[in-house]
Amino acid sequence: MVRVWPDAVEVGYGALRRLRDIVYSVGESPLFISGPGKSREICESLGIRPLVVDESTSKAAEGVAAAALSCDSIVAIGGGKVIDVGKMSAERAGLPMVSVPTVLSGDGIASPIAVIDGTSHKVSVPRALVCDLEIISGAPKRHNTAGAGDLLSNISSSWDWRRAHELGRDKDFNGLAAAMSETGALALVSEEPDLRCSDTLRALCQGLLLSGAAMALAGSSKPSSGSEHKISHAMDRLFRGPGLHGEQTALAAVFTTYLQSNSHRESMISFMRKLGLPTKPADLGLSFANFARCVAEAPSTRPDRFTILEEVAPAGERLLGLIEEAFTHGSLAGQSL
Structure with a gap:
């Protein structure tokens, strides 16, 4: 076993x-x-x-x-x-x-x-x-905060994996693994958004443990790596990583959960803001146009993994419009697509 x-x-x-x-x-x-x-x-x-x-x-x-x-x-x-x-x-x-x-x-x-x-x-x-x-x-605050961002982005990845299964695009779906990944992230959101708080630090550690266990149970990184990780990989490829990994995946999740109309998006973003994670491209020195380049590049980073990006396939002016909506008018509300 x-x-x-x-x-x-x-x-x-x-x-x-x-x-x-x-x-x-x-x-x-x-x-x-x-x-x-x-x-x-x-x-x-x-x-x-x-x-x-x-x-x-x-x-x-x-x-x-x-x-x-x-x-x-x-x-x-x-x-x-x-x-x-x-x-x-x-x-x-x-x-x-x-x-x-x-x-x-x-x-x-x-x-x-x-x-x-x-x-x-x-x-x-x-x-x-x-x-x-x-x-x-006692570790650098920014690095622990990035870890929280990596965990919070599971709200996006677990949704992607479940959706791929519903559409018949993934035959390896494991409901328990998806639930473990999402639960760890939601447990963190329920805590005080302050990494000086012992309960929050404990929830972060336990959530990261659950995320790892979900991957082991699934036999792949799918429970904890979806559309938001694809966008982060594209940031690395195109802009040599403008932020720490967890900062990038968290920022990307602000956009992908918008496309998903994810019910946990509002609480996720509120927690991110209070924790000091990036919630708009400019926070990592990216323009909307540069972020759009990352989204367009993202599917090629993991072409074998179906996510909301492949389902919606936004491009051109429509993509820029969705990005503007997600990071301004739609910052705390989802959109049905």
């Missing part, structure tokens, strides 16, 4: 106090890896001498896998790049992996996907996860 959830999950303030117990329940001879900055300092404060990783590349993953030849587990302490390298190297070495995020910038903390050299690779879900909210609260 495919694992969709870590066997051990510790989330809370002071969770690092249980790190050694959890790590040694997974393996007796772990290899610790970290980033070169804060995560390395955390390791050293715990008496751990980690192997330092500063890039999410195949070369880095190969180096970690080679260093783990005499070990029986890999423990990744750090941000998204470190955790991705940890997951990929563990997959190559055939070892269990423990994820210890120091920032909540995306759902990679426990997902079955590792981004290496800019490409997504299927990997195993971490065997365990330790998320100390005290450490997370």
Whole structure:
């Protein structure tokens, strides 16, 4: 049976106090890896001498896998790049992996996907996860906020996947996986829109865990990556990523949920505004015309995945009109198409 959830999950303030117990329940001879900055300092404060990783590349993953030849587990302490390298190297070495995020910038903390050299690779879900909210609260606010944006965009992606199934354009739909993805996002929206609030941070971590589990259950990223991720990929391709990943997907979701007439759109946007996420293209330095280029380019980034963009297929002046409506007159109301 495919694992969709870590066997051990510790989330809370002071969770690092249980790190050694959890790590040694997974393996007796772990290899610790970290980033070169804060995560390395955390390791050293715990008496751990980690192997330092500063890039999410195949070369880095190969180096970690080679260093783990005499070990029986890999423990990744750090941000998204470190955790991705940890997951990929563990997959190559055939070892269990423990994820210890120091920032909540995306759902990679426990997902079955590792981004290496800019490409997504299927990997195993971490065997365990330790998320100390005290450490997370000290991470750069913008990065945690981007993680919230990545989670909120599941409101769009889960809708896309369900709609593709209804139209007979997706035969692999899993209702439970779609519900898990959406539920994590809606649970976050129900909290105080302030990442200094402990309940909000906990909801963010748990929502990102649910997002990863939904992907593992589905066997693909479909529950958490739809039309809004296609637009974000197009932003990367055309404008070299004007924002952080979660900022881009959240902004794109403002538009895609408009096309979807998504019933959760108003509460999503209200939460985004209070949290400080971008809600219009200008917030990421894009004009309406440039955003339109991204929307037009988006279908080609994942041509095998049917979304609202393929159903509506807006182009030309109609596309510009829809963008203007979505980000001005339709900012808090949907539209039936």
